[in-house]
Amino acid sequence: MRGEAEARVLELRALIDEANYNYYVLDAPTIPDAEYDRLLRELQVLEANHPELLTPNSPTQRVGASPLKDFQQVTHAVPMLSLNNAFSEAEVAAFDRRVREGLEKDEQDEVEYAVEPKFDGLAITLRYEDGAFVQGATRGDGYTGEDVTANLRTVRAIPMVLAGEGVPRVLEVRGEVLMLRRDFERLNQAARDKGEKTFANPRNAAAGSLRQLDSRITASRRLSFFAYGLGQVEGLPPEEALPATHSATMDWLAALRFPVAPQRRVVQGVAGLMAFFTELGASRETLPYDIDGAVYKVNRLADHERLGFVARAPRFAIAHKYPAQEELTTVEAIDVQVGRTGTLTPVARLKPVFVGGVTVTNATLHNEDEVRRKDVRVGDTVIIRRAGDVIPEVVSVVLERRLCPTPPSFDMAKLYPVCPVCGAPVIRLEGEAAARCTNGLACPAQRKEALIHFASRRAMDIDGLGDKLVEQLVDKGLVHTPADLYGLTHPQLADLERMADKSAANLVAAIAASRGRPLARFVFALGIRHVGEQTAKDLARHFGSLDALMAADEAALLAVPDVGPVVAASIAAFFAEAHNRTVIEALRQAGAWQDGEARPAVAAGPLAGKTLVLTGTLPTLSRDEAKALIEAAGGKAAGSVSKKTDYVIAGADAGSKLAKAQELQVTVLDEAGFMQLLKGELN
DNA sequence: GCTCCTCGAGTTCT
DNA sequence: CTCGAGGAGC
Numbered sequence: 001m002r003g004e005a006e007a008r009v010l011e012l013r014a015l016i017d018e019a020n021y022n023y024y025v026l027d028a029p030t031i032p033d034a035e036y037d038r039l040l041r042e043l044q045v046l047e048a049n050h051p052e053l054l055t056p057n058s059p060t061q062r063v064g065a066s067p068l069k070d071f072q073q074v075t076h077a078v079p080m081l082s083l084n085n086a087f088s089e090a091e092v093a094a095f096d097r098r099v100r101e102g103l104e105k106d107e108q109d110e111v112e113y114a115v116e117p118k119f120d121g122l123a124i125t126l127r128y129e130d131g132a133f134v135q136g137a138t139r140g141d142g143y144t145g146e147d148v149t150a151n152l153r154t155v156r157a158i159p160m161v162l163a164g165e166g167v168p169r170v171l172e173v174r175g176e177v178l179m180l181r182r183d184f185e186r187l188n189q190a191a192r193d194k195g196e197k198t199f200a201n202p203r204n205a206a207a208g209s210l211r212q213l214d215s216r217i218t219a220s221r222r223l224s225f226f227a228y229g230l231g232q233v234e235g236l237p238p239e240e241a242l243p244a245t246h247s248a249t250m251d252w253l254a255a256l257r258f259p260v261a262p263q264r265r266v267v268q269g270v271a272g273l274m275a276f277f278t279e280l281g282a283s284r285e286t287l288p289y290d291i292d293g294a295v296y297k298v299n300r301l302a303d304h305e306r307l308g309f310v311a312r313a314p315r316f317a318i319a320h321k322y323p324a325q326e327e328l329t330t331v332e333a334i335d336v337q338v339g340r341t342g343t344l345t346p347v348a349r350l351k352p353v354f355v356g357g358v359t360v361t362n363a364t365l366h367n368e369d370e371v372r373r374k375d376v377r378v379g380d381t382v383i384i385r386r387a388g389d390v391i392p393e394v395v396s397v398v399l400e401r402r403l404c405p406t407p408p409s410f411d412m413a414k415l416y417p418v419c420p421v422c423g424a425p426v427i428r429l430e431g432e433a434a435a436r437c438t439n440g441l442a443c444p445a446q447r448k449e450a451l452i453h454f455a456s457r458r459a460m461d462i463d464g465l466g467d468k469l470v471e472q473l474v475d476k477g478l479v480h481t482p483a484d485l486y487g488l489t490h491p492q493l494a495d496l497e498r499m500a501d502k503s504a505a506n507l508v509a510a511i512a513a514s515r516g517r518p519l520a521r522f523v524f525a526l527g528i529r530h531v532g533e534q535t536a537k538d539l540a541r542h543f544g545s546l547d548a549l550m551a552a553d554e555a556a557l558l559a560v561p562d563v564g565p566v567v568a569a570s571i572a573a574f575f576a577e578a579h580n581r582t583v584i585e586a587l588r589q590a591g592a593w594q595d596g597e598a599r600p601a602v603a604a605g606p607l608a609g610k611t612l613v614l615t616g617t618l619p620t621l622s623r624d625e626a627k628a629l630i631e632a633a634g635g636k637a638a639g640s641v642s643k644k645t646d647y648v649i650a651g652a653d654a655g656s657k658l659a660k661a662q663e664l665q666v667t668v669l670d671e672a673g674f675m676q677l678l679k680g681e682l683n
Numbered sequence: 684g685c686t687c688c689t690c691g692a693g694t695t696c697t
Numbered sequence: 698c699t700c701g702a703g704g705a706g707c
Contacts, residue, residue, distance in 0.1 A: 337694095339693065340692080340693090341692075341693095343693080345693070345694085358695085358696060358697075359696085360695075361695095362694090362695070362696095363694090363695085364693070364694055364695085366693080366699095366700075366701095370700095391694060391695055391699080392694090392695060393699095432702095433701070433702095529691090530690090530691070530703075531691085532691045532692075533691085534689080534690060534691085535690075535691085562689080562690080562704065563703095563704085564704045564705085565703090566702085566703060567703070567704085638688090638689070638690095639689070639690070640688080642687075642689085643688090644687095644688075684707100685707085686705100686706090686707085687704105687706085687707100688703105688704090688705085689702100689703085689704080689705100690701105690702090690704095691700105691702085691703095692699105692700090692702105693698105693699095693700095694698090694699095
């Protein structure tokens with residue numbers, strides 16, 4: 001009897017897996033739903049009567065399991081790297097040129113590329129051992145991800161068992177989990193019906209579903225999957241060999257019943273890449289899922305090894321992305337904000353609009369000239385884009401949609417003859433783009449911004465003193481200058497809104513802990529015009545003490561590297577002002593800073609005289625930590641790449657700076673290379 | 684005097 | 698990230 005049940009269980013699983021494959025991968029159902037349900041129920045009953053036959057990879061287990069406490073971390077055997085991006089034909093051509101140089105091909109010799117759409121989903125890796133699915137994980141930072149095995153079991157397009165000869169003992173398949181547009185619509189409709197929160201786009205919905213601790217919820221969400229590559233492969237049967245090209249690898253994965261992009265193709269050279277991109281773009285709207293571009297890979301796998309990697313991105317592949325998504329909305333108002341230096345910055349208040357997955361309500365218009373140049377007026381319909389995929393930007397006005405009668409154009413002098421915050425006169429100097437409030441620190445807006453700057457992380461680093469708190473402190477008249485912060489007491493703070501006893505105590509402690517910061521931080525914190533972080537460091541190093549800096553006349557200031565007449569005058573004027581001297585004296589009494597020693601500019605260390613640029617996210621070091629290491633080693637951490645840059649340290653999702661580095665042939669290192677450089681092991 | 688490079692300053696949303 | 702403008706080098 002027992003053997004009979006086992007045989008039937010195996011038979012049922014094969015039938016159901018086959019039906020799943022036809023339905024979810026080939027999109028061609030072979031049996032009626034009722035028949036499918038009958039098979040599944042029969043299997044459930046058999047498994048219930050013979051628990052010893054139940055396996056985690058049975059099709060009955062695709063409905064989800066009990067919730068997890070949290071996700072376990074998984075270290076990827078082979079890192080999951082990100083791709084460099086190209087946004088133009090020129091960048092694609094540059095990629096092709098680098099490939100041809102790397103492969104030592106001549107002008108006429110075109111490279112063969114495997115191309116496919118870039119799915120807008122989440123990268124995951126699937127691990128199979130002896131043909132059975134054992135683990136699935138998210139990409140995470142590329143080296144470590146989260147174990148989402150239970151959730152991935154519910155994705156019907158992912159095979160739980162690999163059939164056939166030639167399956168390696170260990171096989172890792174990489175691909176993208178996504179949600180089809182129709183499933184996304186259905187999910188949101190159901191959420192709306194129940195009055196629940198909806199997802200902004202299919203990608204967010206897929207991400208939210210994959211991160212469910214309760215895989216039964218994931219099961220109800222209908223995720224899809226497409227494979228695009230391999231990770232670790234071990235224990236290939238003798239007589240078998242892995243395919244020699246990427247396209248053949250994809251065919252092999254398709255034969256193993258993984259879903260692969262139906263649009264995948266093999267093309268020749270840049271012309272082939274661009275033709276594919278255009279064609280794909282034309283079909284984009286009609287696809288059942290969102291894509292954000294195309295992926296190009298050198299087809300011959302042997303060439304991948306020859307080309308290798310730059311930092312954390314392969315040199316043999318690139319993602320060609322569509323331009324940032326643009327949306328239309330209307331300008332409800334043009335307000336101004338008063339910044340730390342008194343600058344009045346016009347801001348467009350927009351009718352909320354979804355652009356690239358987030359709701360945008362504000363967009364800076366920079367200054368009066370910019371508003372005039374773009375001719376933005378209240379009531380206008382405008383095109384909004386997320387510049388560099390982050391900061392919203394008004395691209396242009398749709399003039400055809402302008403309402404009549406024509407609204408007045410933006411006139412700073414007329415609208416804001418006085419500061420909207422303090423009522424002091426606003427002036428715009430000849431030749432400057434910015435209009436400024438003339439009230440200095442007497443203006444509450446400037447005072448608030450100055451205090452926020454003083455407390456900020458790169459300045460005095462007072463933890464927990466954010467904009468909301470500063471706002472209250474200034475409005476209640478508790479704080480007028482930075483020096484007042486050091487006199488704040490626990491009872492005063494406890495009176496404020498949303499300030500529990502504990503947080504008041506924390507803030508008092510944080511303020512106390514910020515005493516004795518190095519001179520450079522303190523000089524930066526003062527907020528002297530034209531004195532940023534870098535200049536503050538130069539000044540602190542050159543003068544050593546605040547008294548020496550305050551005593552310096554313009555001529556003495558000009559002796560500091562990178563200080564010219566404008567900066568020198570600004571510094572001298574700041575210290576000449578009586579109010580500022582009073583505040584500084586109070587800060588001295590409070591012990592806010594600690595003087596250092598005057599030192600010559602040239603430092604020693606393995607990076608002496610070298611200029612480095614950081615970009616992207618490094619695996620273990622934060623940007624500030626990396627910067628501190630560079631400076632401690634005598635190097636300079638610059639903000640942008642130029643011919644004078646010695647090294648670019650690139651992490652994950654590096655952007656334009658990495659591209660610039662490649663263009664200028666600057667050496668690019670990853671974090672490991674950087675650490676070697678610091679130890680002097682690399683030259 | 685011109686050009687290239689850096690730095691400063693302002694900015695959005697989660 | 699991007700723009701504007703100050704500084705330095707040619």
